[in-house]
Amino acid sequence: MKKMKSSTLRALCMLVILVIIAIGYFTKVGIGNLSGLGWDVFSVLCPLGYLESLLASKTFVPRALISFLAIVAVVIVLGRVFCAWICPMPFMQKILPGFGSKKEGAPASDKPCASSEACGSACTACKPNKFKLDSRHGVLLGALGSAAVFGFPVFCLICPVGLTFATVYLVMRLFAFGETTWTVIVVPLLLVLEVVFLRKWCSKICPLGALMSLISGANTTLRPTIDDSKCLHATKGIECQVCARSCPQNINIRKPELSPVSLNNCTKCRECAECCPAHAIGFPLLPKKQAGKPADGGEALIKTDQAN
Numbered sequence: 529m530k531k532m533k534s535s536t537l538r539a540l541c542m543l544v545i546l547v548i549i550a551i552g553y554f555t556k557v558g559i560g561n562l563s564g565l566g567w568d569v570f571s572v573l574c575p576l577g578y579l580e581s582l583l584a585s586k587t588f589v590p591r592a593l594i595s596f597l598a599i600v601a602v603v604i605v606l607g608r609v610f611c612a613w614i615c616p617m618p619f620m621q622k623i624l625p626g627f628g629s630k631k632e633g634a635p636a637s638d639k640p641c642a643s644s645e646a647c648g649s650a651c652t653a654c655k656p657n658k659f660k661l662d663s664r665h666g667v668l669l670g671a672l673g674s675a676a677v678f679g680f681p682v683f684c685l686i687c688p689v690g691l692t693f694a695t696v697y698l699v700m701r702l703f704a705f706g707e708t709t710w711t712v713i714v715v716p717l718l719l720v721l722e723v724v725f726l727r728k729w730c731s732k733i734c735p736l737g738a739l740m741s742l743i744s745g746a747n748t749t750l751r752p753t754i755d756d757s758k759c760l761h762a763t764k765g766i767e768c769q770v771c772a773r774s775c776p777q778n779i780n781i782r783k784p785e786l787s788p789v790s791l792n793n794c795t796k797c798r799e800c801a802e803c804c805p806a807h808a809i810g811f812p813l814l815p816k817k818q819a820g821k822p823a824d825g826g827e828a829l830i831k832t833d834q835a836n
Protein backbone atom coordinates (compact mmCIF):
# COMPACT_ATOMS: atom_id res chain seq x y z
CA MET A 529 0.00 0.00 0.00
CA LYS A 530 1.27 3.46 -0.91
CA LYS A 531 2.49 5.44 2.09
CA MET A 532 0.60 8.65 2.79
CA LYS A 533 2.67 11.82 2.38
CA SER A 534 3.49 13.51 5.65
CA SER A 535 2.05 16.81 4.35
CA THR A 536 -1.30 15.04 3.88
CA LEU A 537 -1.02 13.43 7.29
CA ARG A 538 -0.21 16.78 8.87
CA ALA A 539 -3.19 18.46 7.21
CA LEU A 540 -5.45 15.62 8.36
CA CYS A 541 -4.14 15.86 11.91
CA MET A 542 -4.77 19.60 11.99
CA LEU A 543 -8.29 19.17 10.55
CA VAL A 544 -9.16 16.43 13.06
CA ILE A 545 -8.19 18.78 15.92
CA LEU A 546 -10.30 21.56 14.37
CA VAL A 547 -13.28 19.23 14.01
CA ILE A 548 -12.96 17.98 17.60
CA ILE A 549 -12.91 21.56 18.82
CA ALA A 550 -15.86 22.52 16.60
CA ILE A 551 -17.84 19.57 17.99
CA GLY A 552 -16.88 20.73 21.48
CA TYR A 553 -18.26 24.20 20.76
CA PHE A 554 -21.37 22.84 19.08
CA THR A 555 -22.28 20.35 21.79
CA LYS A 556 -21.05 22.57 24.63
CA VAL A 557 -19.22 19.63 26.16
CA GLY A 558 -16.31 21.90 27.06
CA ILE A 559 -13.52 20.37 25.01
CA GLY A 560 -12.07 23.84 24.87
CA ASN A 561 -9.82 25.33 22.23
CA LEU A 562 -6.13 25.31 21.46
CA SER A 563 -5.52 28.00 24.05
CA GLY A 564 -7.06 25.71 26.62
CA LEU A 565 -7.60 22.24 25.21
CA GLY A 566 -8.86 19.75 27.73
CA TRP A 567 -11.77 18.49 29.68
CA ASP A 568 -13.39 20.22 32.60
CA VAL A 569 -10.66 21.04 35.14
CA PHE A 570 -8.02 19.19 33.10
CA SER A 571 -6.75 21.50 30.41
CA VAL A 572 -3.55 22.36 28.64
CA LEU A 573 -2.95 26.05 28.22
CA CYS A 574 -1.06 27.81 25.48
CA PRO A 575 2.35 28.32 27.14
CA LEU A 576 2.62 31.87 25.83
CA GLY A 577 -0.94 32.65 26.92
CA TYR A 578 -0.11 31.32 30.37
CA LEU A 579 2.99 33.49 30.77
CA GLU A 580 1.13 36.55 29.47
CA SER A 581 -1.78 35.96 31.85
CA LEU A 582 0.61 35.42 34.74
CA LEU A 583 2.35 38.73 34.05
CA ALA A 584 -0.91 40.55 33.35
CA SER A 585 -2.83 39.39 36.40
CA LYS A 586 0.20 38.96 38.67
CA THR A 587 -1.74 36.09 40.16
CA PHE A 588 -0.25 32.67 40.64
CA VAL A 589 -2.68 29.85 39.77
CA PRO A 590 -1.18 26.44 40.70
CA ARG A 591 -3.39 24.50 38.26
CA ALA A 592 -2.32 26.76 35.40
CA LEU A 593 1.33 26.24 36.34
CA ILE A 594 0.85 22.46 36.24
CA SER A 595 -0.70 22.78 32.78
CA PHE A 596 2.18 25.00 31.64
CA LEU A 597 4.76 22.53 32.95
CA ALA A 598 2.93 19.69 31.17
CA ILE A 599 3.28 21.59 27.88
CA VAL A 600 6.94 22.30 28.59
CA ALA A 601 7.46 18.56 29.14
CA VAL A 602 5.73 17.76 25.83
CA VAL A 603 7.93 20.27 23.97
CA ILE A 604 11.05 18.83 25.61
CA VAL A 605 10.08 15.36 24.39
CA LEU A 606 8.59 16.23 20.99
CA GLY A 607 10.13 19.61 20.14
CA ARG A 608 8.11 22.07 18.07
CA VAL A 609 5.82 19.34 16.78
CA PHE A 610 2.82 21.63 17.38
CA CYS A 611 3.94 23.88 14.52
CA ALA A 612 3.93 21.16 11.86
CA TRP A 613 1.13 18.92 13.05
CA ILE A 614 -1.47 21.05 14.84
CA CYS A 615 -1.07 24.77 14.17
CA PRO A 616 -3.37 25.86 11.31
CA MET A 617 -1.10 28.72 10.17
CA PRO A 618 1.19 26.77 7.77
CA PHE A 619 -1.84 25.00 6.28
CA MET A 620 -3.67 28.28 5.70
CA GLN A 621 -0.56 29.79 4.13
CA LYS A 622 -0.56 26.90 1.69
CA ILE A 623 -4.17 27.25 0.61
CA LEU A 624 -4.40 31.06 0.58
CA PRO A 625 -2.42 33.16 -1.90
CA GLY A 626 0.06 35.52 -0.34
CA PHE A 627 2.16 38.57 -0.98
CA GLY A 628 5.89 38.18 -0.53
CA SER A 629 5.49 34.41 -0.27
CA LYS A 630 8.97 33.54 -1.46
CA LYS A 631 10.81 31.08 0.76
CA GLU A 632 13.23 33.00 2.91
CA GLY A 633 16.97 32.80 2.47
CA ALA A 634 18.92 30.13 0.71
CA PRO A 635 19.47 26.93 2.60
CA ALA A 636 22.73 26.87 4.47
CA SER A 637 25.59 25.53 2.43
CA ASP A 638 27.19 22.25 3.35
CA LYS A 639 30.58 23.57 2.31
CA PRO A 640 32.99 24.67 5.02
CA CYS A 641 33.45 28.42 5.33
CA ALA A 642 36.28 29.52 3.05
CA SER A 643 37.90 31.59 5.75
CA SER A 644 37.32 29.31 8.70
CA GLU A 645 40.90 28.07 8.70
CA ALA A 646 42.33 31.54 8.79
CA CYS A 647 39.96 33.46 11.00
CA GLY A 648 40.53 31.60 14.22
CA SER A 649 37.78 32.27 16.69
CA ALA A 650 36.63 35.64 15.37
CA CYS A 651 33.73 34.24 13.36
CA THR A 652 30.79 32.82 15.28
CA ALA A 653 29.09 31.32 12.22
CA CYS A 654 30.89 28.00 12.50
CA LYS A 655 30.23 27.55 16.19
CA PRO A 656 27.27 25.40 17.14
CA ASN A 657 24.74 27.73 18.69
CA LYS A 658 21.77 26.14 20.35
CA PHE A 659 19.98 29.41 20.88
CA LYS A 660 20.21 31.57 17.79
CA LEU A 661 18.07 34.55 18.70
CA ASP A 662 16.11 36.43 16.05
CA SER A 663 13.23 38.88 15.63
CA ARG A 664 10.70 36.38 17.01
CA HIS A 665 12.44 36.44 20.36
CA GLY A 666 12.18 40.24 20.38
CA VAL A 667 8.43 39.93 19.71
CA LEU A 668 8.24 37.37 22.53
CA LEU A 669 9.82 39.88 24.90
CA GLY A 670 7.42 42.56 23.65
CA ALA A 671 4.40 40.26 24.12
CA LEU A 672 5.36 39.48 27.71
CA GLY A 673 6.29 43.09 28.47
CA SER A 674 3.04 44.48 27.04
CA ALA A 675 1.02 41.98 29.08
CA ALA A 676 2.77 43.18 32.24
CA VAL A 677 2.35 46.86 31.37
CA PHE A 678 -1.27 46.79 30.17
CA GLY A 679 -2.47 44.07 32.55
CA PHE A 680 -3.88 42.19 29.57
CA PRO A 681 -2.47 39.56 27.18
CA VAL A 682 -2.41 42.01 24.26
CA PHE A 683 -0.70 39.69 21.80
CA CYS A 684 -3.48 37.09 22.12
CA LEU A 685 -5.74 39.52 20.25
CA ILE A 686 -3.73 39.12 17.05
CA CYS A 687 -2.31 35.60 17.44
CA PRO A 688 -3.36 33.63 14.32
CA VAL A 689 -3.70 30.44 16.34
CA GLY A 690 -6.18 32.09 18.68
CA LEU A 691 -7.90 33.86 15.76
CA THR A 692 -8.40 30.54 13.95
CA PHE A 693 -10.12 28.94 16.89
CA ALA A 694 -12.09 32.09 17.59
CA THR A 695 -13.25 31.93 13.95
CA VAL A 696 -14.34 28.30 14.37
CA TYR A 697 -16.15 29.26 17.56
CA LEU A 698 -17.92 32.26 16.04
CA VAL A 699 -18.95 30.40 12.89
CA MET A 700 -20.26 27.49 14.96
CA ARG A 701 -22.31 29.84 17.09
CA LEU A 702 -23.58 31.65 14.01
CA PHE A 703 -24.87 28.46 12.41
CA ALA A 704 -25.88 26.64 15.58
CA PHE A 705 -27.50 29.42 17.55
CA GLY A 706 -27.93 32.23 15.01
CA GLU A 707 -25.66 34.54 17.01
CA THR A 708 -24.57 37.47 14.88
CA THR A 709 -22.01 39.92 16.20
CA TRP A 710 -19.48 42.16 14.45
CA THR A 711 -16.71 39.82 15.60
CA VAL A 712 -17.89 37.15 13.17
CA ILE A 713 -16.61 39.41 10.38
CA VAL A 714 -13.67 41.14 12.08
CA VAL A 715 -11.96 38.04 13.51
CA PRO A 716 -11.84 35.98 10.27
CA LEU A 717 -10.90 39.12 8.31
CA LEU A 718 -7.96 39.85 10.59
CA LEU A 719 -6.88 36.21 10.31
CA VAL A 720 -7.02 36.27 6.50
CA LEU A 721 -5.07 39.55 6.39
CA GLU A 722 -2.34 38.02 8.56
CA VAL A 723 -2.17 34.87 6.44
CA VAL A 724 -2.08 36.78 3.15
CA PHE A 725 0.17 39.70 4.05
CA LEU A 726 2.38 38.40 6.82
CA ARG A 727 3.89 35.42 5.01
CA LYS A 728 6.93 35.47 7.26
CA TRP A 729 4.87 35.29 10.41
CA CYS A 730 6.31 31.95 11.51
CA SER A 731 9.95 32.74 10.86
CA LYS A 732 10.03 36.43 11.79
CA ILE A 733 7.18 37.23 14.15
CA CYS A 734 5.59 34.35 16.02
CA PRO A 735 6.51 34.56 19.73
CA LEU A 736 4.88 31.18 20.38
CA GLY A 737 7.27 29.54 17.91
CA ALA A 738 10.14 31.46 19.56
CA LEU A 739 9.14 30.25 23.01
CA MET A 740 8.86 26.65 21.84
CA SER A 741 12.24 26.84 20.08
CA LEU A 742 13.82 28.00 23.36
CA ILE A 743 12.24 25.11 25.27
CA SER A 744 13.26 22.75 22.44
CA GLY A 745 16.87 23.44 23.38
CA ALA A 746 16.37 20.62 25.88
CA ASN A 747 14.90 18.27 23.27
CA THR A 748 17.13 15.33 22.37
CA THR A 749 14.52 12.77 21.31
CA LEU A 750 13.10 12.21 17.83
CA ARG A 751 15.61 14.59 16.25
CA PRO A 752 16.33 14.26 12.53
CA THR A 753 19.40 12.06 12.27
CA ILE A 754 21.45 11.27 9.19
CA ASP A 755 22.72 7.76 8.63
CA ASP A 756 26.09 8.46 7.03
CA SER A 757 26.32 4.94 5.69
CA LYS A 758 23.47 5.87 3.32
CA CYS A 759 23.86 9.61 2.76
CA LEU A 760 25.04 10.47 -0.77
CA HIS A 761 27.17 13.32 0.53
CA ALA A 762 28.97 11.18 3.10
CA THR A 763 29.41 8.08 0.94
CA LYS A 764 30.01 9.54 -2.53
CA GLY A 765 30.82 13.20 -1.88
CA ILE A 766 27.81 14.28 -3.93
CA GLU A 767 26.68 17.87 -3.26
CA CYS A 768 23.17 16.66 -2.60
CA GLN A 769 21.65 19.20 -0.16
CA VAL A 770 18.12 17.95 -0.89
CA CYS A 771 17.43 17.77 2.85
CA ALA A 772 18.54 21.39 3.34
CA ARG A 773 16.52 22.64 0.37
CA SER A 774 13.37 20.80 1.43
CA CYS A 775 13.32 22.05 5.02
CA PRO A 776 10.58 24.64 5.58
CA GLN A 777 12.57 25.97 8.54
CA ASN A 778 15.79 26.45 6.52
CA ILE A 779 17.68 23.95 8.63
CA ASN A 780 20.57 22.08 7.08
CA ILE A 781 20.69 18.97 9.22
CA ARG A 782 24.07 17.98 7.78
CA LYS A 783 25.52 21.21 9.15
CA PRO A 784 23.00 22.70 11.58
CA GLU A 785 25.63 25.09 12.92
CA LEU A 786 25.71 26.76 9.46
CA SER A 787 21.92 27.05 9.23
CA PRO A 788 20.23 30.42 9.67
CA VAL A 789 18.23 28.94 12.54
CA SER A 790 19.20 26.29 15.06
CA LEU A 791 17.97 22.72 15.02
CA ASN A 792 15.77 23.64 17.98
CA ASN A 793 13.39 25.00 15.36
CA CYS A 794 12.83 21.58 13.81
CA THR A 795 9.10 20.91 13.77
CA LYS A 796 9.47 17.16 13.01
CA CYS A 797 7.55 17.74 9.79
CA ARG A 798 9.50 14.88 8.12
CA GLU A 799 9.87 16.75 4.80
CA CYS A 800 13.65 16.18 4.79
CA ALA A 801 13.25 12.44 5.40
CA GLU A 802 10.67 12.13 2.64
CA CYS A 803 12.76 14.05 0.12
CA CYS A 804 16.09 12.35 0.84
CA PRO A 805 16.88 10.25 -2.24
CA ALA A 806 18.93 7.79 -0.13
CA HIS A 807 16.36 7.38 2.65
CA ALA A 808 19.16 8.29 5.04
CA ILE A 809 17.20 10.40 7.52
CA GLY A 810 15.44 8.98 10.53
CA PHE A 811 13.96 10.23 13.79
CA PRO A 812 15.36 7.92 16.47
CA LEU A 813 13.66 7.94 19.83
CA LEU A 814 16.98 8.30 21.61
CA PRO A 815 19.97 10.32 20.42
CA LYS A 816 23.00 8.52 19.06
CA LYS A 817 26.36 9.94 20.01
CA GLN A 818 28.98 10.56 17.39
CA ALA A 819 31.93 8.26 18.02
CA GLY A 820 35.14 10.02 19.02
CA LYS A 821 33.39 13.36 19.64
CA PRO A 822 31.64 14.65 22.69
CA ALA A 823 27.87 14.99 22.49
CA ASP A 824 27.09 18.31 20.85
CA GLY A 825 24.41 19.27 23.31
CA GLY A 826 21.49 18.66 21.00
CA GLU A 827 22.66 19.60 17.51
CA ALA A 828 22.23 17.11 14.67
CA LEU A 829 23.41 13.71 15.67
CA ILE A 830 25.03 11.89 12.84
CA LYS A 831 25.17 8.16 12.86
CA THR A 832 28.68 6.93 12.48
CA ASP A 833 28.29 3.30 11.68
CA GLN A 834 29.24 4.11 8.09
CA ALA A 835 31.50 1.94 6.01
CA ASN A 836 35.00 3.38 6.04
Ligand code: SF4
Nearest residue numbers: 611615617730734737
Ligand atom coordinates in the same frame (compact mmCIF):
# COMPACT_ATOMS: atom_id res chain seq x y z
S1 SF4 B 1 5.54 29.53 14.39
FE1 SF4 B 1 3.61 30.17 15.39
S2 SF4 B 1 2.10 30.48 13.74
FE2 SF4 B 1 3.86 29.36 12.89
S3 SF4 B 1 3.29 27.21 13.02
FE3 SF4 B 1 4.42 27.68 14.93
S4 SF4 B 1 2.89 28.32 16.43
FE4 SF4 B 1 1.92 28.37 14.40
Ligand code: SF4
Nearest residue numbers: 759760768770771804
Ligand atom coordinates in the same frame (compact mmCIF):
# COMPACT_ATOMS: atom_id res chain seq x y z
S1 SF4 C 1 19.11 14.53 1.24
FE1 SF4 C 1 19.83 12.57 2.08
S2 SF4 C 1 21.51 11.97 0.73
FE2 SF4 C 1 21.15 14.13 0.38
S3 SF4 C 1 22.60 15.21 1.78
FE3 SF4 C 1 20.62 15.01 2.85
S4 SF4 C 1 20.84 13.09 4.02
FE4 SF4 C 1 22.44 13.04 2.46
Ligand code: SF4
Nearest residue numbers: 775794795797798800
Ligand atom coordinates in the same frame (compact mmCIF):
# COMPACT_ATOMS: atom_id res chain seq x y z
S1 SF4 D 1 14.88 19.32 9.74
FE1 SF4 D 1 13.46 17.96 8.63
S2 SF4 D 1 11.88 17.49 10.11
FE2 SF4 D 1 12.97 19.26 10.89
S3 SF4 D 1 11.81 21.03 10.15
FE3 SF4 D 1 13.41 20.62 8.66
S4 SF4 D 1 12.45 19.27 7.12
FE4 SF4 D 1 11.15 19.26 8.96
